[in-house]
Amino acid sequence: MSDIRTGYIEAFQKQRAKSREAARRAAIARFGELGLPTRRAENWRFTNLRPLEQRLFPPAPAGTVPAATLPPLYRLGVPSHRFVLVNGRFAPALSDMGDLPLGVSLRPLAESAPALAPALDAPFLRESNPFLALNAAFFEDGFDLSMTDVVAGEQPSPPPELDRPIEILHLAAAANPVSLHTRNRLCIPPGRRCTIVETFAGSGPYWTNAVLEIAIGDGAALRHIVLQDEGKEAVHLGHRRIRLGAGARYDGFTLALGSQLSRQDTIVTIEGERAECLLNGAYLLRGSQEATIATLIDHAAPGSATREVFKGVVADRAHGVFQGKIVVRQAAQKTDAHQLNKNLLLGRQAVVDTKPELEIYADDVKCSHGAAIGDLDENALFYLRARGLTAAEARRMLIDAFAGEAIDLVADGAARSYLRRHLERWLAAREE
Amino acid sequence: MLEITNLHARLADGREILKGVDLTVKAGEVHAIMGPNGSGKSTLAGVLAGRPGYEVTAGSVAYEGRDLLALAPDERAREGLFLAFQYPVEIPGVNNMYFLRAALNAVRRQRGEAELDAGQFLKAARAKLKLLDIGEDLLQRPVNVGFSGGEKKRNEIFQMAMLEPKLAILDETDSGLDIDALRVVANGVNKLRSPERAAILITHYQRLLDYVVPDVVHVLSHGRIVRSGDKSLATELECRGYAFLDDAAAE
Numbered sequence A: 001m002s003d004i005r006t007g008y009i010e011a012f013q014k015q016r017a018k019s020r021e022a023a024r025r026a027a028i029a030r031f032g033e034l035g036l037p038t039r040r041a042e043n044w045r046f047t048n049l050r051p052l053e054q055r056l057f058p059p060a061p062a063g064t065v066p067a068a069t070l071p072p073l074y075r076l077g078v079p080s081h082r083f084v085l086v087n088g089r090f091a092p093a094l095s096d097m098g099d100l101p102l103g104v105s106l107r108p109l110a111e112s113a114p115a116l117a118p119a120l121d122a123p124f125l126r127e128s129n130p131f132l133a134l135n136a137a138f139f140e141d142g143f144d145l146s147m148t149d150v151v152a153g154e155q156p157s158p159p160p161e162l163d164r165p166i167e168i169l170h171l172a173a174a175a176n177p178v179s180l181h182t183r184n185r186l187c188i189p190p191g192r193r194c195t196i197v198e199t200f201a202g203s204g205p206y207w208t209n210a211v212l213e214i215a216i217g218d219g220a221a222l223r224h225i226v227l228q229d230e231g232k233e234a235v236h237l238g239h240r241r242i243r244l245g246a247g248a249r250y251d252g253f254t255l256a257l258g259s260q261l262s263r264q265d266t267i268v269t270i271e272g273e274r275a276e277c278l279l280n281g282a283y284l285l286r287g288s289q290e291a292t293i294a295t296l297i298d299h300a301a302p303g304s305a306t307r308e309v310f311k312g313v314v315a316d317r318a319h320g321v322f323q324g325k326i327v328v329r330q331a332a333q334k335t336d337a338h339q340l341n342k343n344l345l346l347g348r349q350a351v352v353d354t355k356p357e358l359e360i361y362a363d364d365v366k367c368s369h370g371a372a373i374g375d376l377d378e379n380a381l382f383y384l385r386a387r388g389l390t391a392a393e394a395r396r397m398l399i400d401a402f403a404g405e406a407i408d409l410v411a412d413g414a415a416r417s418y419l420r421r422h423l424e425r426w427l428a429a430r431e432e
Numbered sequence B: 001m002l003e004i005t006n007l008h009a010r011l012a013d014g015r016e017i018l019k020g021v022d023l024t025v026k027a028g029e030v031h032a033i034m035g036p037n038g039s040g041k042s043t044l045a046g047v048l049a050g051r052p053g054y055e056v057t058a059g060s061v062a063y064e065g066r067d068l069l070a071l072a073p074d075e076r077a078r079e080g081l082f083l084a085f086q087y088p089v090e091i092p093g094v095n096n097m098y099f100l101r102a103a104l105n106a107v108r109r110q111r112g113e114a115e116l117d118a119g120q121f122l123k124a125a126r127a128k129l130k131l132l133d134i135g136e137d138l139l140q141r142p143v144n145v146g147f148s149g150g151e152k153k154r155n156e157i158f159q160m161a162m163l164e165p166k167l168a169i170l171d172e173t174d175s176g177l178d179i180d181a182l183r184v185v186a187n188g189v190n191k192l193r194s195p196e197r198a199a200i201l202i203t204h205y206q207r208l209l210d211y212v213v214p215d216v217v218h219v220l221s222h223g224r225i226v227r228s229g230d231k232s233l234a235t236e237l238e239c240r241g242y243a244f245l246d247d248a249a250a251e
């Protein structure tokens, strides 16, 4: 394992990064101190990182975007502003940003990074997450969405809601092991609202190490839908930080289907009063897939609400992990926070670890959490079969219903049918 | 059509529930099975439909000349056997219409008939609903979820009407129904009556049998059929209760 650590340090020395030289050096040094997480670290206890321990994924070489096409499978199917990254870099030929409304900017982070340099990494390097350090050392690109504030009385004043959803595609194609480190930013200023549909997909032995920072200003709202459908051999680490202002609303949904190993960390900090955080999702795993959903929702201001529901379908020899923590600080009186994790275990060798956690320091709050692991309902299976459906059809119908109920939490119609299509595809592939 | 011979079945815990049931149902006939609570009526229905959890330890069941017990539950259904559940199961997240179309198409494939697309299905479903006087909103709801007791029973009858089984087994479909719903159930069975089909009505009450007149009435007690007769047997049970069976046995 120390070979792997040295491997990344050597890869860093070999590559000639043009910008942010000092920041990158600090980051790789931090990675050198930390190394890969071990199972002794509480936060990584359940996640089996073997694929990252066994082989080195050198960063994708700078400056080249491999030719690629846009698979129809990953088109949202409604008019959108589309931003495509291939192997971690902006791919203008596949992107179609259309006419962005006045005051809205969607551009490659490579363009804005030099200006943002000092602000980009400092908080990440203070933490003991080596993947954040590695990302800081290697990232070159990503998407950067920003908007101007809606100021009362301004002429002409932009409409609060963005005209179309924004589609972000992270595509990957690798013949040899590569790592794709992207840094992405979403900044929704006060009063603005928008919908983002993000998709990860690809083929080959690649490792996605994506970091996304989201700031949602006072009274602003973001609907954020993520489809993680990475290739079979892929490793996916997604790290998201979300800050919510007063009266802000984050409505997030993740459907995780792909990759041999995936882990998605979502850290939400509720900084303003009366904010709302909806954090939902589903993971469907088969074969020997490994997936971790780790969430931390930190209520630091009073009167805010959290609704979190994650549903898991874990088949064959797969391993699913849910680690969900909600912290309610002393100042966060009148917090209303509820968390639920439900799992279907569909195989003698399938494993689920679920660890819901509440940490409450305020006394006037309404909080709950729950977790369940179960099999398909025998009575329901028999009822369906007694009407003529084969055992396989009956099972499929019940799995579809279980995961579909989670997808029904997605408010945006186009995004909901997009995820539905991918769920159906997963179920159909399972029967083959 | 159905020939049950010396059927013995027990639960997983070893308790024997069916202790030698003999019953023959011919095409075109309607049989009623009555009997005290816990006598094994639902167990018999469950064994016929292939419900897991029962072990047949002796006897045989021939359905249209084939060994019924060798078929999987869904094969039995596709071969035209239908069980209206005493306690229909709630299935959250599964749309009633979607479910029933899948079931109907499974049965139609088996019968060598063309599958129905969504539009054709809807048309057929609406016609049956109208005939049975059932509201259309039932189609859009998840299977049995939040249905009242009566709605669940109506849904069973609606499914039966759509699937057009050769042999329908109704397990207390008349229990807990108001008089209008009872007519729906009776209507559903009578509409299916034909020389090629048969039905077994498990019931506690004569009132269903006023609407659907059975050819034979049986009494199941302690896992055996202890009496068979015509419709007047039901009337006798209604006024004298099951105790008279024990008296008769003691004589």
Ligand SMILES: Nc1ncnc2c1ncn2[C@@H]1O[C@H](COP(=O)(O)OP(=O)(O)OP(=O)(O)O)[C@@H](O)[C@H]1O
Binding pocket: B011, B017, B035, B036, B037, B038, B039, B040, B041, B042, B043, B044, B053, B086
């Ligand atoms: N799956 C099961 N698990 C445990 N016990 C069972 C099961 N099925 C049947 N039994 C038991 O077997 C006996 C017969 O039950 P069954 O449901 O067949 O009776 P029934 O004649 O249908 O009664 P009712 O008129 O109340 O519906 C009862 O003692 C019941 O508790």
Ligand SMILES: [Mg+2]
Binding pocket: B041, B042, B043, B086, B171, B172
């Ligand atoms: Mg019963």
